[in-house]
Amino acid sequence: MEILSISTHQRVDMIDITPDVNRIVQASDIQNGIVTVFVPHTTCGITINEHADPDVKRDILFQLEKIAPYEKGYRHYEKNADSHIKTSLIGSSETILLEDGNVILGTWQGLFLCDFDGPRVRKVYVKILGDAS
Amino acid sequence: MEILSISTHQRVDMIDITPDVNRIVQASDIQNGIVTVFVPHTTCGITINEHADPDVKRDILFQLEKIAPYEKGYRHYEKNADSHIKTSLIGSSETILLEDGNVILGTWQGLFLCDFDGPRVRKVYVKILGDAS
Amino acid sequence: MEILSISTHQRVDMIDITPDVNRIVQASDIQNGIVTVFVPHTTCGITINEHADPDVKRDILFQLEKIAPYEKGYRHYEKNADSHIKTSLIGSSETILLEDGNVILGTWQGLFLCDFDGPRVRKVYVKILGDAS
Numbered sequence: 001m002e003i004l005s006i007s008t009h010q011r012v013d014m015i016d017i018t019p020d021v022n023r024i025v026q027a028s029d030i031q032n033g034i035v036t037v038f039v040p041h042t043t044c045g046i047t048i049n050e051h052a053d054p055d056v057k058r059d060i061l062f063q064l065e066k067i068a069p070y071e072k073g074y075r076h077y078e079k080n081a082d083s084h085i086k087t088s089l090i091g092s093s094e095t096i097l098l099e100d101g102n103v104i105l106g107t108w109q110g111l112f113l114c115d116f117d118g119p120r121v122r123k124v125y126v127k128i129l130g131d132a133s
Numbered sequence: 134m135e136i137l138s139i140s141t142h143q144r145v146d147m148i149d150i151t152p153d154v155n156r157i158v159q160a161s162d163i164q165n166g167i168v169t170v171f172v173p174h175t176t177c178g179i180t181i182n183e184h185a186d187p188d189v190k191r192d193i194l195f196q197l198e199k200i201a202p203y204e205k206g207y208r209h210y211e212k213n214a215d216s217h218i219k220t221s222l223i224g225s226s227e228t229i230l231l232e233d234g235n236v237i238l239g240t241w242q243g244l245f246l247c248d249f250d251g252p253r254v255r256k257v258y259v260k261i262l263g264d265a266s
Numbered sequence: 267m268e269i270l271s272i273s274t275h276q277r278v279d280m281i282d283i284t285p286d287v288n289r290i291v292q293a294s295d296i297q298n299g300i301v302t303v304f305v306p307h308t309t310c311g312i313t314i315n316e317h318a319d320p321d322v323k324r325d326i327l328f329q330l331e332k333i334a335p336y337e338k339g340y341r342h343y344e345k346n347a348d349s350h351i352k353t354s355l356i357g358s359s360e361t362i363l364l365e366d367g368n369v370i371l372g373t374w375q376g377l378f379l380c381d382f383d384g385p386r387v388r389k390v391y392v393k394i395l396g397d398a399s
Binding site: 067094 | 200206207210211224258
């Protein structure tokens with residue numbers, strides 16, 4: 001298992017971690033299998049979406065704010081209930097495929113760390129499972 | 134890794150791909166492990182839900198349209214921001230279990246490709262990981 | 267594959283199954299790999315979130331009821347369309363990492379079975395994949 005440390009810059013923020021995950025995959029002996037990307041936090045998730053136009057991530061975060069607005073009748077005392085709700089909607093991990101030593105993503109796909117209660121330094125765990133040939 | 138080509142028929146559409154995934158699993162030597170089903174697109178996801186009553190998929194798509202309506206203050210220039218948002222809510226992959234050569238799904242469960250920006254021909258990647266015994 | 271039977275207590279309910287999953291992992295010979303936790307139901311999902319303050323699960327279920335309210339123009343005849351929609355939003359499985367024989371979760375993370383059409387006894391499948399060393 002490898003561990004990434006990723007800095008986020010706003011309360012809600014999406015950071016493209018595709019290059020970081022690719023670097024870990026390139027350094028591994030495993031050529032074929034799957035890569036699990038997991039965040040050990042409860043106010044932060046992982047998603048795959050377009051990383052060409054930055055307006056896509058803006059729109060995702062914009063609409064998540066409509067779906068689970070900040071402070072809206074929640075009871076959790078830390079004033080970040082919306083962050084927990086967004087995390088369960090987006091999910092804590094992604095699984096991607098590895099073929100011949102390379103991560104297989106679509107042309108427009110990038111892996112994003114989604115911070116819903118930043119800015120902070122967040123951990124991301126990357127585990128590769130499979131065969132060396 | 135095996136690749137499926139799936140045709141969708143409307144802008145938003147759910148296609149039951151369980152038989153296609155089963156066919157790939159039956160043709161594999163791997164008897165026990167996991168199957169990862171992944172879409173390499175950013176306006177299209179994978180979900181597991183009831184495939185008996187077609188009204189279930191109608192209701193899922195109906196409510197997703199309430200959650201992330203088409204054109205609602207988004208900035209992404211391609212007029213499919215809603216499709217990207219729905220994709221991150223539904224997710225780009227599913228992992229299912231394989232036991233004694235068979236996919237283990239519940240009685241009512243089917244695997245659906247969810248197109249949020251169709252109709253198109255979409256790719257689905259299927260990777261089986263595990264042991265031959 | 268191991269099977270858990272989990273009792274839920276209300277129509278919508280979140281049950282912390284972390285101790286049950288840990289018990290299965292401890293009894294396994296596999297030391298390093300991944301653990302897939304999967305529900306074979308279509309009105310019940312799996313999520314990872316904070317299991318310290320019970321208000322977090324209350325807030326998640328509260329907001330999911332806003333996102334997919336009970337009875338709101340759905341067509342599915344069983345009067346549990348909202349349960350199916352919530353299931354696709356939360357997802358049917360989680361994948362977690364296993365290192366040196368232990369599940370790697372963050373300090374505040376717990377694994378929850380989310381019942382959206384209970385109370386019932388629900389099945390959870392747990393599959394461990396990896397190496398004994």
